[in-house]
Amino acid sequence: MFHPRARTMLLLSLPALIIGVASSLVLIASMKVASVFQQFLWQRLPASIGIAYDSPFWIVGMLTLTGIVVGLIIRYSPGHAGPDPAIEPLISMPVSPSALPGLLLALIIGLAGGVSLGPEHPIMTINIALAAAFGSRLFPRITALDWTILASAGTIGALFGTPVAAALIFSQTLSGSNDIPMWDRLFAPLMAAAAGSLTTSLFFHPHFSLPIAHYTQMRLVDIASGAIVAAIAIAAGMVAVWCLPRLHELLHRLKNPVLILGIGGFILGILGVIGGPLTLFKGLDEMQQMAFSQTLGAGDYFTLAVVKLAALVIAAASGFRGGRIFPAVFIGAALGLMLHAHVEAVPAAITVSCAILGLVLVVTRDGWLSLFMAAVVVPDTNLLPLLCIVMLPAWLLLAGKPLLAANRHEP
Known part of the structure; x- marks a missing residue:
């Protein structure tokens, strides 16, 4: 019924769906915990002791303490909380799973403490490592590179609430050939990105658009x-x-x-x-x-x-x-x-x-x-x-x- 190429794509659909959903759930859980912790640190705690959350004392003290705690995690946790995002690209090969608890904790504390960074690099690292670790056991015929691509696509879809970003990014890296067209290569990553974005949309909608006046005509x-x-x-x-x-x-x-x-x-x-x-x-x-x-x-x-x-x-x-x-x-x-x-x-x-x-x-x-x-x-x-x-x-x-x-x- 299906061409062998189509059967290959269908075989990759199940792991792609699983990875996409799992990537989104990791992001959602991390953001929810960080949000609750942020509310405690910046609203409930200062209010309970009679200090304004935007006072210089609280801002400096909270961010200094956040830095010290994250530093302790990086120094003493197994794997030293993963790679330093300043020297690693957004998408890289899997890290050791032993580094993930420290990395997740450092991310949550940094986000809640007010550090001016987003979640994308640590979440990407965590999802790629988890996909490679569990996926290689469940589907041993799929390579680590394929797990990296699926996890990164699912994470991008989850982060931005749409598979469009993943389609654009991977269209320039997963080039086609005479034997395998580009859209064959994009099929599984897009499936993972779609699953990630749809899962995210069930819990919250990433809101990027700003109330900017409509642009009428290009000149x-x-x-x-x-x-x-x-x-x-x-x-x-x-x-x-x-x-x-x-x-x-x-x-x-x-x-x-x-x-x-x-x-x-x-x-x-x-x-x-x-x-x-x-x-x-x-x-x-x-x-x-x-x-x-x-x-x-x-x-x-x-x-x-x-x-x-x-x-x-x-x-x-x-x-x-x-x-x-x-x-x-x-x-x-x-x-x-x-x-x-x-x-x-x-x-x-x-x-x-x-x-x-x-x-x-x-x-x-x-x-x-x-x-x-x-x-x-x-x-x-x-x-x-x-x-x-x-x-x-x-x-x-x-x-x-x-x-x-x-x-x-x-x-």
């Missing part, structure tokens, strides 16, 4: 404006690219993760006092609060963007377990709103979407993911042609430039 001047905005965002991101490896090397000369992360947490607390509570945490909820605010002006948006960018660099350089995509989206949104406030003739839809495109491109160096993030934050079909055009000069600016990553150091 030539808008293309030029968008390219300039993207270039400004790239310039800001390249400052972080220059700072991260140098700061990472400087901090890790101390050798002791408790000391490194304690210092990092203290600096994050100082930055949190300067930027306020909006610059804390992973940035998605705070981005919504920023966009809906009626009191923020150009200077406020600039402060939020600069402080969040500095916090991202400090958190990554210190070795906190977290990802850099979600904070980059916040920075891009703040930068875009600031540029629109300065030059109101340029629509906010252009400034925000193009700034996000530029920042995410610096952080990920992935054109499809950058286009996707810009399009979901400002969901306007009239913008898609403009974003595709703006991507071209943005990609030229970054061609051959270093990545936002630290260098490995000899122990």
